[in-house]
Amino acid sequence: MSLDYLITILKPMLEGAQMTVLLFFIAIVTSIPLGFALTLAVKSRFKLVSWLAHAYIYVMRGTPLLLQLLLICFGLPMLPVVGEYLVLDRFVAACLGFILNYAAYFAEIFRGGLLAIDKGQYEAAQVLGLNKWQTTTRIILPQMFRIALPAVANESVTLVKDTALLYAVAVPELLHFAQTAVNRDFTIVPFFVAGIIYLIMTLLLTLFFKRLEQRFKFE
Structure with a gap:
């Protein structure tokens, strides 16, 4: 296979990779805070809020992401009365699907991080005279993030690979x-090239989180 051919196929594939990276950043930046908000909702003293958060997480984690993408892209516009107002750009719809899905997974990760914190930490904060806000922001959240970081890293790598599902909803x-x-060319070389590009993206992301873990380990 000639170098010229590799260059020819690499150019459009790198353009497609830009769309992959864009979706990843939009989804990760949005779904992490939304997931934390869901974690707080699950722990809410209001039973209805907690129940709704639990139900949302169960549904989003219990159904395939592909099904959710198809529903948002093609199903919502078919709803009676309101369907015509729910026609979204394919990329926007895909971003929405990824955000809603991954927020549920991050919510469970953060909930696990909170459960892993010893109750003695709360008691120690009370002894030190810290109020609830100070206890949460200065003691609980930093520990929760440190505990949850490996799982967040793993989920982020999965997100990079899941962006391939954009293909199913006709996003280039x-x-x-x-x-x-x-x-077009009756060769599987482009698949290998795509695999290498995915590996490079996941490698860079893995190295970033490894460095982040080391930083928090020594703090």
Whole structure:
């Protein structure tokens, strides 16, 4: 396989990778705080709020992400009366699906981080005279984030790979251009190139989180 051919297929695939990276950043930046908000809702003293948060997390984690994407992209516009107002741009709809799905997973990760904190930490904070806000922001949240960081890193890597599902809702991302080249040229080389690009993205993300873990380990 000539170098010229590799350059030819690499250009559109890198353009598709830009869409992949854009979706990843939008989803990760939005779903993490939303997931934390869901964690707080689960722990709410109001039973209805807690129940709704539990139900949301159960549904989003219990159904396939692909099904959720198809529902948002193609199902919502078919609803009677309000369907015409729910027609979204495919990329916007995909971002919404990823955010809603991953927020549920991050919520469970953060909940696990909170449960792992010894109750003695709360008692020690009371002895020191810290109020609830100070206890949460200065003691609980830093420990929770340190505990949850490996799981957040793993989920983030999964998110990079899941962006390939954009192909199913006709958003032109990395896998779309790889499949186009395969169909056009009758060769599987574009799939290998796409795999290498995914590996590079996940490697960079893994190195970032490893460095972040080391930083928090020594704080």
